[in-house]
Every structure is written in C-alpha cells, then in structure tokens.
Amino acid sequence: MWIPVPRRRPGQAPDVARLPVGADELAGGLIAQTCREPGLPVACHDLAETGxxxxxxxxEPSLEGRTFAEALHASPTASVIGLAPGDGDAVLRPRMNTVLGRDDALxxxxxxxxxxxxxxxxxEIVEEAVQPLPAGSRRPSRTLMLGWNLRAPAVVRWLDAHVVPGSRLDVVAGAESDLSLVTAGLERLDMRFSLGDTRGLTxxxxxxxxxxxGVIVLCHGDRDGEGTRATLRRLRRIRAESGRTFAIVGEVPGEAVPERPGERGADDFLVSDGLLGGLLGRLAANPNLAGLFAPSGTELHVRKATGYVRPGIEIDFHTVIEAARRRGDVAIGYRVGAREPLAPxxxxVVNPDKSQPLTFAAGxxxxxxxxxRRARRLRKG
Structure with missing residues (x-):
C-alpha cells in the first residue's frame, strides 16, 4: 500500500488534516481489527503508544544495491517494514526483490x-524449521456488536474489507437506525440488526x-463511559464463566488513556479519545502507520506460528523473518500463548531482538x- 510520507524540515509542524485516514476511520479500524485476532490488541497498543x-x-546508504528481502535482516534490533523512495512516497511491504537505490530510505x-x-x-537460518507453503483457508467469523453510533459504519466497512465471505455481524442496539446505506455496500459480511438491552446481565x-x-461495545449516549465499562465487566464475567475465549473490544469517551490491554488479557482492548488523540499525533509525524488501520492495503495480523515454522525447534527471529518472506509477509513480532494471562x-513481543533463541509451540x-484485499496507491496532494 502506498501512502504519503512528508519529509518534514526540522521544526515544521505535522499536518493532521492531510492524513490518509480520519479519526472515525482510525477508530473503526482499531475496533474492528482488535476484535478479530487474539494478541492483536497488545500489538496495536504498542504501535499506538509513545512508549x-x-x-x-x-x-541507510550501506544497503544501496541490496534487496528489500535482505534489508529485513539488516538490523538485529529494528524491524524493517517498508521503503521510502526518493520521490517522497512510501510503500509498506513492497515486493521482496525490490532493489534499494541511492535515494531510497527504509x-x-x-x-x-x-x-x-x-x-x-x-x-544462516534453520531450514528444517521452515514450514512449506500452505494451501490453507480461513473460516467465516461471527461478531457481535452492542450499540450503534457515528463510528459504527467505519467498523462495519473495515470488517467487510477483511473477513472471509459468509462472515456474520449481529448488531444489537437500543434504538432503531437506518442501516440501508451501510448494508447496501457490503460484499463479504452478512449483517443483521435487532433491538435490545445492551447493558443488563440477563x-x-x-x-x-x-x-x-469477538464482541464490540460501542459508546452511545454515555458521556462518562460508566455504562460502557459496566457492560465490559459483565461480558468478562460471562466469558470467565463460559470457559471460552473471545475478544472484547470497547469504545469509551474521555481523554484518559485506557489501561494496557495485557492487564486484562491479550484479547481485550479499549479505544478512548485519549488513545485516538495520541495515535493521530503519531500519524501526523509518521503517516506510514496509517495504512495499518485503513480498510485497505497492508494488514496487520496474528497468524499461527506453526503455519510458518515447525514447533519444538530452537531458532532465532531471522528464521521467522525468512519463513514469512517466502509467503510475501513481513514478520514484526510474536505471541507466546502460554503467557497470555500474564501482565503486562x-x-x-513487538520488534524482538533477532538474535535471541526462540522455540515456538502449537498455541x-x-x-x-x-x-x-483492495490495496491502492495514495498520491500526495
């Protein structure tokens, strides 16, 4: 996906108005994205937070004449994810055989x-640990959305752009809404609406x-967010009693940055005005990141490690990068399933040290x- 990269002069203020993704689209992407895959909330939090x-x-002039695939291994402590050619545009996850020119940056x-x-x-890589290229297929997903507000259409668009055909979205809200304009453009998602109480435990x-x-809780008529937080607590109680795992993603008002999602588990995430404000500020300075939260182009996913490397074999992250490269993907981190309940x-782990030994398991x-699905180039203008 191509997105504009302003090479700002020192002291020049970032231009938020020229970002390729707006606040509502950004919130929609965060909400929809983090409800779909375990571990993704923590990864998104690390990318969004200043820490x-x-x-x-x-x-990096030393990499002139090298390919993007070679650049992926160039630093033991940094994760290369794209190129910024000399004309001022950048691309995330370019073709692996792209050769870096004199004026190109990483x-x-x-x-x-x-x-x-x-x-x-x-x-060196551990060749016996690299899995052969899979045929593989993804199954349709089922998502429950509680509430409806102005950001809901962005969530629906993002889901429709990324789910498998035949996936379903059930929306329950306390008031009627005209969804004809939203449902008319859906290609993959079967969306159904019903009236109901979205807060009571029963x-x-x-x-x-x-x-x-996954379950999405949207804020509606809840200025202080207490009603939304109460719903989230009840959903966690239901999840604990059921013994099953599902993602819970909530939208809360206010400027306070929410707690780290790892303190609740890797499947929970809160999108607040404070978090959005901080992320928009980062995007203004580094618009490269916007493509990860837009409803098209390069996507951020948590995939099964065993789809890339064999379990039980000691490797380092260079071998992981190579296994991902052979599928046209760029690996930037991992999730250890056995440590999921533990904080923080x-x-x-996002952007790991590539030299440290790793042994992956089935979870x-x-x-x-x-x-x-719908990658496109965004020109400057």
Whole structure:
C-alpha cells in the first residue's frame, strides 16, 4: 500500500488534516481489527503508544544495491517494514526483490530509546524449521456488536474489507437506525440488526456472547463511559464463566488513556479519545502507520506460528523473518500463548531482538504484515 510520507524540515509542524485516514476511520479500524485476532490488541497498543516501538524513516546508504528481502535482516534490533523512495512516497511491504537505490530510505520500527544498529547476521537460518507453503483457508467469523453510533459504519466497512465471505455481524442496539446505506455496500459480511438491552446481565447472557469470535461495545449516549465499562465487566464475567475465549473490544469517551490491554488479557482492548488523540499525533509525524488501520492495503495480523515454522525447534527471529518472506509477509513480532494471562504484554513481543533463541509451540502466534484485499496507491496532494 502506498501512502504519503512528508519529509518534514526540522521544526515544521505535522499536518493532521492531510492524513490518509480520519479519526472515525482510525477508530473503526482499531475496533474492528482488535476484535478479530487474539494478541492483536497488545500489538496495536504498542504501535499506538509513545512508549512502544517507534516508526521511523531511516537513510541507510550501506544497503544501496541490496534487496528489500535482505534489508529485513539488516538490523538485529529494528524491524524493517517498508521503503521510502526518493520521490517522497512510501510503500509498506513492497515486493521482496525490490532493489534499494541511492535515494531510497527504509521504513522501520525502532526500539524505544534505540537506533537502527545494523550488522551482525551471518545469513544462516534453520531450514528444517521452515514450514512449506500452505494451501490453507480461513473460516467465516461471527461478531457481535452492542450499540450503534457515528463510528459504527467505519467498523462495519473495515470488517467487510477483511473477513472471509459468509462472515456474520449481529448488531444489537437500543434504538432503531437506518442501516440501508451501510448494508447496501457490503460484499463479504452478512449483517443483521435487532433491538435490545445492551447493558443488563440477563440480556447479555441471552445473546450468548461466548458463541462469537469477538464482541464490540460501542459508546452511545454515555458521556462518562460508566455504562460502557459496566457492560465490559459483565461480558468478562460471562466469558470467565463460559470457559471460552473471545475478544472484547470497547469504545469509551474521555481523554484518559485506557489501561494496557495485557492487564486484562491479550484479547481485550479499549479505544478512548485519549488513545485516538495520541495515535493521530503519531500519524501526523509518521503517516506510514496509517495504512495499518485503513480498510485497505497492508494488514496487520496474528497468524499461527506453526503455519510458518515447525514447533519444538530452537531458532532465532531471522528464521521467522525468512519463513514469512517466502509467503510475501513481513514478520514484526510474536505471541507466546502460554503467557497470555500474564501482565503486562500477555506474551506479545513487538520488534524482538533477532538474535535471541526462540522455540515456538502449537498455541503461539506471529505478528505479520500481509497483503490487503483492495490495496491502492495514495498520491500526495
């Protein structure tokens, strides 16, 4: 996906108005994205918060003439995710055989307080650990949305752009809404609407939320967010009593940045005005990140680690990067399933040290950038 990268002069203010994604679309992307895959909320939190991995455009003259695939291994402490050609546009996850020119720069995730730090890799991978390319298929998903507001259409659009055909979205709200304009453009999603109480425990239990892959709670007529938070607490109680795992994603008003999602588990996420404000500020300075939350282009996913590498074999992250590269994906982190209940990151590591030994198990996941359904180039203007 191509997105504009302003090469700002020192002291020049970021231009929020020129961002390729608006606040409502950004919120919709965060809500829809984090309800679909375990571990993704923590990864998105790290990308959104100022204390997480930092996205930067870096000039690395030593990589001139090398391919993007080779650049993925260039730094032991930074994750290369794209290129910024000399004409000022950037692309996330370009073709792996793209050759870096003299004026090209790298788009990379850098460790907080650290730099690019090139060098060190010997070129060795553990070939027997790399899984063969799979045929594979994804199953349709089922999502429950409680409430309806102005941001709901953005959530629906984002879901429709990313789910498997035949997926279902059940919307329950306390008031009638005209959804004809939303449902008319759906291509993959079967959306159904019903009236109901979205806050009472008995009413929530009757919806059988534990039978869904994810539950979204939207704020409506709830200025202080207490009603939404009460609904979230009741949903967590239902989840605990059911013994099943499903994602819970909520939207709350206010400027306060929510607690880290890892403190509740890797499947929970809160989108607040404070979080959106902070992320919009980061996007203004680094618009490269916007493509991860837009309803097209490069997508951020947590995939089964065993789909890329064999379990029980000690490797390092260079081998993971190579396994992802062979599928056209860019690996930027992983999730250890056995540590999911533990704070603060629920087993999720973004931008890991590539030299550290790793051994994956059946319940682990990889955080990857992969191709979107409707990738497009966004010109400057």
């Amino acid at each position: 997480g991995a930092r996205l930067r455009v870096r000039d 788009v990379a995730l850098l460790p907080d307080g650290g730099g690019f730090g090139p060098g060190g890799w010997t070129g 009413s929530l239990e009757s919806m059988e939320p534990a039978t869904y892959d 990151n629920a087993g999720v 682990d996941g990889l955080i990857v950038l992969t191709g979107g």
